[in-house]
Amino acid sequence: xCSFIKGSSFLFDHVYVTSCATVAGPMxxxxxxQGYFDQCFDDLYCGEKxxxxxxxxxxxxxxxxxxxxxNQKMDDIDIYLGGDLLNQxxxxxxxxxxxxxxFLGMYGACSTSALTLGTASCLVEGGLVNQALAFTSSHNxxxxxxxxxxxxxxxxxxxxTTFTATGAAAIIVSNQKSDIRVEAVTFGxxxxxxQKDPNDMGKAMAPAAYDTLKxxxxxxxxxxxxxxxIVTGDLSKYGKQILTAMFEEEGQKVTHYDDCGCLLYHESQxxxxxxxxxxxxxxxxxxxxxxxxxxxxxxxxLLVATGALLSxxxxxxxxxxxxIAHAISLEAVTS
Amino acid sequence: xxxxxxxxxxxxxxxxxxxxxxxxxxxxSGGIIGAIAQxxxxxxxxxxxxxxxxxxxxxxxxxxxxxxxxxxxxxYDKLADKAGAGMFIPITGFANSxxxxxxxxxxxxxxxxxxxxxxxLGGTVITFGIVSSFILGVIRYVFLx
Numbered sequence: 001x002c003s004f005i006k007g008s009s010f011l012f013d014h015v016y017v018t019s020c021a022t023v024a025g026p027m028x029x030x031x032x033x034q035g036y037f038d039q040c041f042d043d044l045y046c047g048e049k050x051x052x053x054x055x056x057x058x059x060x061x062x063x064x065x066x067x068x069x070x071n072q073k074m075d076d077i078d079i080y081l082g083g084d085l086l087n088q089x090x091x092x093x094x095x096x097x098x099x100x101x102x103f104l105g106m107y108g109a110c111s112t113s114a115l116t117l118g119t120a121s122c123l124v125e126g127g128l129v130n131q132a133l134a135f136t137s138s139h140n141x142x143x144x145x146x147x148x149x150x151x152x153x154x155x156x157x158x159x160x161t162t163f164t165a166t167g168a169a170a171i172i173v174s175n176q177k178s179d180i181r182v183e184a185v186t187f188g189x190x191x192x193x194x195q196k197d198p199n200d201m202g203k204a205m206a207p208a209a210y211d212t213l214k215x216x217x218x219x220x221x222x223x224x225x226x227x228x229x230i231v232t233g234d235l236s237k238y239g240k241q242i243l244t245a246m247f248e249e250e251g252q253k254v255t256h257y258d259d260c261g262c263l264l265y266h267e268s269q270x271x272x273x274x275x276x277x278x279x280x281x282x283x284x285x286x287x288x289x290x291x292x293x294x295x296x297x298x299x300x301x302l303l304v305a306t307g308a309l310l311s312x313x314x315x316x317x318x319x320x321x322x323x324i325a326h327a328i329s330l331e332a333v334t335s
Numbered sequence: 336x337x338x339x340x341x342x343x344x345x346x347x348x349x350x351x352x353x354x355x356x357x358x359x360x361x362x363x364s365g366g367i368i369g370a371i372a373q374x375x376x377x378x379x380x381x382x383x384x385x386x387x388x389x390x391x392x393x394x395x396x397x398x399x400x401x402x403x404x405x406x407x408x409x410x411y412d413k414l415a416d417k418a419g420a421g422m423f424i425p426i427t428g429f430a431n432s433x434x435x436x437x438x439x440x441x442x443x444x445x446x447x448x449x450x451x452x453x454x455x456l457g458g459t460v461i462t463f464g465i466v467s468s469f470i471l472g473v474i475r476y477v478f479l480x
Contacts, residue, residue, distance in 0.1 A: 050442035150439035152406050153456065154415025154422055154431045156357065159350045193341050203345050207336065241348040246336060249344060270416075273350065 008187055009219035015121040015182040016333070018072075018131060018172040021065030022287035023058045024279075025140065025166025031265045036287040037167075038065045044141050044166065055084070055091045055139035058168040060098070063135050066170035077101055077172070078129035081120050083112035084137045084278055085164075086146060091137050110234050111188070111307030112136045113169065113282035114326035118185040120173050121328075131174030138277030140164045147198070147312055158199035162236045163271035165264060169282035177333065180293050183300065184220060184329040188212035190309065192322045198315045202239025202273055205306040208323035209235060210246045212304055216327045224255045228298035231289065233281035233305035233325070234261040236274030260284035260303075281305040285330075293332040300331045357419050364414075364421030372398060372425075395426055402427035406434040432456040 005011060022037045029040040039061055041047075046054035059082070067074060080099050082092035083106040096103040108115035116134035123129045141151050143164040149155060173182060191211050195204035209232045217223055224230060235243060240259040247254045260281045261274030285303045292298045305328075310321045375397050379390040405411040411431050415422040422428055433453050440452035454461065 052442070145439055149456070150435035152409060152412050152431070152435035152438055154406070154412045154428065154435070156416055156419035156423070159352055193336075193338050206345075207341060210336070238348060238350055242345050245344045245348055246341075249336075249340070 005219045007219035008189070008215055009184055010122060010125070010186075011184045011220070012121055012125045012182055014175050014177075015124045015173050016176060016178040017180040017182065017290065017330070018174045018176065018178055019066050019069035020169065020171040020286040020290055021062050021069060022169045022283050023062045023065070023167055024283055024287075025058070027140070027163070027269065027271070028165055028167055028264060028275075028279075028283060031269065033264060033284065033288045036291055037283065038062075038287075041166075044139070051139055051141040051145070052086070052090065055086075055137050055142050055166075055168070056095055058139070058166070059084070059091050059095050059135060059137040059170075062137070062168040062170040063095070063133065066133065066135070066172055070172050072131075072172070074099055075101055077131055077133045079104065079120075079123060079132045080135070081106060081116040081132060082135045083107050083116055085109065085112075085143050091139075092135070108305075108324060108326065109307030109309050110138075110276055110278050110280065111305040111324055111326050112278045113233070113285065114185075114303055114305035114328045115187075115307075117171055117173070117182070118187060118326055118328055120171075121182040121185055124173050124175055127175075131172055131176070133170060133172045135168065135170035136278040136282050137168035138164055138166065138279040140166045140277075143277060147310075157272055158197075159272065160197070160200040160202065160238055161272040162201055162234060162261060162274055162276035163265075164277035165234075165261075165275040165280040165283060166277075167279035167283045169279065169286040171286050179333050180290055181331050181333050182328060183331040184216075184327075186212055186216040186219060186327040188215070188325040188327070190322045190324050192320050194320045195323075196315070196318065196320055198310060198312070198321065200238075201234070201276060201308050202236040203242060204308050204310075204321045205323045205325070206235055206239045206242040206246065208325040209233075209239075209243055209304050209306050212325040212327050216302070216304075224253065224257065227256055227300055227302045227329070229289070230257045230302045230304065231263070231281070231284065232257075232259045233303070233307070234274070234276035235259050235306055236261040236272075236276065238273050239306075240274075263288065290330065293330060296332065298332070300329060303328045303330065360417055361419045361421035364418035365425060366421075368398070368422065368425050368427060398425070398427050399430040402430035403434045406431045407438065411435075429457055429460060432460075
């Protein structure tokens with residue numbers, strides 16, 4: 001059984017990553033991680049009639065690739081967990097019609113990757129299920145439409161804006177031993193430092209990432225040194241600098257730290273401060289970082305997926321932006 | 336960490352705002368659109384015998400159609416991202432707001448999609464345009480009669 005450390009962290013003994021799969025959109029395909037994705041689409045429509053259907057198609061491809069890699073059929077999975085950015089998490093809920101298995105739809109904004117994976121790991125560790133599949137997706141056009149403006153609307157973007165990544169990713173965790181294990185998880189608290197600018201997600205979310213990291217370090221008595229790499233989900237260039245400055249303010253040295261929003265794209269791509277969205281952390285972690293663990297480049301990494309839990313309605317009503325971050329520690333298994 | 340300390344830290348790292356560069360781009364691009372409009376007006380009046388009164392709406396419509404086509408081709412937003420207010424303030428900006436909203440909602444059908452969403456962004460301009468012209472009309476009536 002899992003050991004519940006004081007505070008908000010769980011340590012796991014037998015949760016393993018069976019397989020994972022990633023599907024990326026056109027902008028991500030042109031980024032530095034191209035070779036790490038299982039499938040890439042050249043067009044935002046992905047051969048569908050609407051962007052919403054395109055996102056669902058990507059999510060479905062990711063789930064199918066993941067099952068195929070694990071040599072499993074759809075009904076072999078005990079439980080599915082999924083979420084996305086759209087209202088009523090339509091991508092995941094509609095996709096879940098195909099599974100015919102228990103499904104937990106979850107919303108954690110851009111932190112959904114770690115939220116679903118963390119919950120799936122808890123279920124496996126607790127012995128409640130043998131294997132669970134967690135997936136998430138985001139699409140630049142569907143997110144822009146819901147949270148900002150129409151895609152073709154000509155407006156000058158704020159310099160602090162981030163770019164919602166297009167893609168989907170899925171991961172299967174089980175109690176069967178494999179080369180990577182989920183070692184610990186820290187579920188975050190909702191933090192709100194009264195930020196109101198929906199075009200500045202990095203600044204809004206950095207305090208949440210800071211809080212979760214501090215809690216994680218304190219609960220497990222660890223520091224930056226205990227990880228080969230710590231990545232935040234989508235703080236972007238600006239948020240990354242803020243988080244670093246926050247730790248430095250109290251005299252703590254920040255090492256081995258990067259942000260998925262910065263890793264996913266080239267500096268020269270038109271993505272403003274960096275990538276964001278559920279797919280951002282999922283593509284980088286499930287696609288690129290897990291491969292690095294497998295190859296032995298890293299031994300242990302920590303994903304701190306950040307999410308801004310805002311809605312356009314609340315923003316227009318002058319409400320502040322609550323934010324959350326969940327941390328997941330992944331480790332290469334040395335036999 | 337309290338809000339005050341946080342704001343101080345965040346302010347130090349804030350990405351630079353290129354106010355001067357953006358103003359210059361807006362000034363030049365807005366000027367270019369104005370010059371094109373004047374060119375169209377001159378051509379209409381000199382070569383097609385339009386009176387000024389008739390040429391002005393034709394010129395506006397030409398710009399609107401051009402902006403709609405550019406939006407449909409996916410170029411307008413890319414240009415406007417550089418030009419900013421230079422392409423946002425002229426009538427082309429209004430045309431773009433309507434076309435982009437219409438394009439966005441075409442997946443929801445003609446009536447409930449395009450029909451009801453077309454003015455999603457431009458509607459506020461119309462609402463306040465009508466309200467302010469009514470107020471000005473009342474003021475004018477009171478003082479001139």
